[in-house]
Every structure is written in structure tokens, then in C-alpha cells.
Amino acid sequence: MPPSPIAANVRRIFDCGDYLGYRFSKYFTEMGMLVAEEQPTKLESPPISGRYDFLIQHEVYGRTIVELKSINDKGFKALITDPKTDHYLQLQIYLNILNIEHGIVLYENKNDQQIKCFDVSKNADVWEQLLNKCYHIMQLTAMPLACTGEKYCRCKEVPNGKAMDSAISG
Template identity: 35%
Template sequence: MSKLDEIKERYGDDVDIIDMVHHFLTCENTDKQKERVEQGRLGKFYPSSIGRCKRAVVYQMLGYPTKPINGQSLLIMENGTGFHNRMEDIFEKMGILVAPELSLKDEELRISGRSDAIIWNFLKREDEQDDEEIVLFDPNDSEKEIYRGPANHILIVEFKSIKNKNYTKLPKSKPKTAHEMQLQLYFYLTGIKKGIVYYENKDNQESKHYVVEYDEQLINQVKTDIKEILDYADRRELPEKEGNALDVMCRYCDFRNLCHTPISEDQWIELYFNDSEAS
């Protein structure tokens, strides 16, 4: 079989280059999900799941099948990754980067994930006393130290790239609750006591940031939520639904058709917008 015949067999005769790109990305992502199941990587809790519907998180932890992610959505995710990398490069050139990321692990909470950037704490006051010493290690080499020193000499930065309509709805004085809780979990796992949630408007690159302080009460809430999710997963049971079929959180959920009556994407959109107009 020639290379041209191979391409036509894989993508079809009547497609354009955009369809081919989207098809490739969707298939590649599906293969990665299958590999995750085959390698026994289920049952882990990922920090990015903080604030999500608990039922959806348990679905994910137990390996329930998701609807395929379309190529355009995967390209949007890649843009978010590009934003992270771009900012880390800028921070390094500015001379404020300590490390581009940290490995985050906790056996009790079954945490597996990585943070975003660690930078020097330019917010530290001259009269501020040093906190206790912490040691952080390279995520690619568990024996290589990347930082040893007072906890308040560094900050952890969480990058978020969001659409304009969500960017304009950001609170005035603090980040979105889920993002603040995610940073609190990072504080618990690393010993760092202060951080920044750094937002970029993906439509025009406008930026906004919020400083987040260590909050023990919030940390305890996050730990309680995670343990509740782990308990459901261990019992192979599902938490109650947190939304109805027409909520935005459900309409865009990967597990939507497991929770609600399975219908097509066009039917969901028609149902959602007709209901919104009527209310």
C-alpha cells in the first residue's frame, strides 16, 4: 500500500486538512485514555479535579468511558499548555523562576500531579521573619533538590487560560473558588504558604492575578472533600448528581450521557437554549 493510499484509508476520501487534524487528535487522545486504563493508572486523585462535580471525579477515577473529546477542544487545551510554557520561559528570563513545576504526591490522598511555576517571593516584606525551612525536589529526579530554604521565600503560581466571557466574570478580590482550593492543596503538599493564580484572557491576552494566602480551614475542607471522593471510589459507588441536565456544568461534562438521558449533541444544545429562553 502506498503512503497516499494509507492516508486515504485512514482519513477517508472526502475530508479536508482540518477534519484530518481533528480526527488524528481525537484518536490519539482516545488511545492515551485506553493506555491509562491498561497501565492501572486509575484511582488517583488529580489536583485539577478540585471543585469539580464529585460524581464526575468518581466516574473518572473508576475508569468509566467518556465521550470522545473532539479535535477542536484538544487544540484549545494545547493552547492552555502553550500559555503555561510561555509564562515559565518569561519568568526564567526575568530571573524570578525557581522551578517550572513540582511533582505533587500524597499516599493518603492518592494525589498524583504537578504544580505550575515556583518563583521567588518578590512580595516578601523586609521586616517579615523567615518561615520554617522546606525542601523541594525535581519532579524528574526525586533525589535532586531544587529548593532548600524558608517557605516564605518562594511563591507557587497557578496559570489559568480562560475565555473572555469567563474572564469578565472573575471576582474582584479573589480567584474562582475552585482555583483557590487547588492552590490551598498545593500549600498542604509543598509547605509553601503563599501563591498566585494568574489568569490570561485567551481572546485578547489580557491578564489578571490574585494573591492567595495559606488558609488552614480551606485546606481541611479540601482534604475532607478528597477523602469523601476516595471513599465513594473505594466502595465503587457514585455520589449524588450535583446538577440537572440543563445546567452548564452537566451539558459540557464528559460523563453527561451516563448521568442523564443519552441524546445527541444537537439535541442537548436545542434543549438547553430553548429552556434558557423560556425561563
């Protein structure tokens, strides 16, 4: 997708997320748990890359990836037994690439700073499904006629690939 300027309010939202990360870095450091933060992870084939938020030394699970998320009050209250699917899948990618058995998705409510944590174990079946989806996409010979992503996917803004074609050609 062609780059687009970031609106001022979106920049402020990102900044809030950055400061959330700074606070939790301080907390994990003060607890003597922080091993690493904001480290890139990469798989060559299929090409998958990302950057996990924290690697901590958990007293029960040992090395544990923590994915930190800020969320509005409505979304926070909707999280009952499991993290959001996209956050779960993001953590599965990091756990499998780094061969770490456990992770945590930690949510902070933007309205009142309450937190919720969801333990996640590495799942080989989910990982295999993710890899197969990537390989399937890599084998496509034509661009899909419509976006199959979530309702918020930016690809939905591209009408029948025309904007993408013009961005690629020039």
C-alpha cells in the same frame, strides 16, 4: 471513567494552554524568578496528586506557586475579587502538600492577552475541609446514585453508574 478520544478542537485548546505555559516560563526565567515548573505533587493519604505550573521566587512572599489559567473574555471580566473556586482549591492543594505559604492564580484573557492575578494564602481550614471530603468519599460503600459535581463534570454523562459498571467489568 473510561478514556475517550480528544476531539480536534479540544486538542487545539489544550495546545493554546501549553503555549501559554511556554511563554510564561520564558517571562519568569528572564525575570530571574523561575525556580521550577510542571512539577508533580503527591499526598499518600488521602491519595491526591497533581502538577503545579510554576514555582517562583517572589520578591515579597518568597517561594510562591503560580497556577496559570487561560480564560475567555466573559469569564475574565467576571473575575473581580477572587479566582474561580476550583482554581482556588487546586492551589490550596499544592500549597498545603508542599507547605508553601503563598500562591498566585494568574489568568490570561484568550481574546486580548490581558492578565489578572489573585494572591492566595495557604488556608488550613480549607485544607481540612478538602481532606475530610476525600476521606468521606473513600469510606462510601456504594456509588452515589447521581453525580454531585459541577455541571461540567464528566460523571454526569454516566447514567446511574451503568456505563461505569460496564467499563470496570470489562
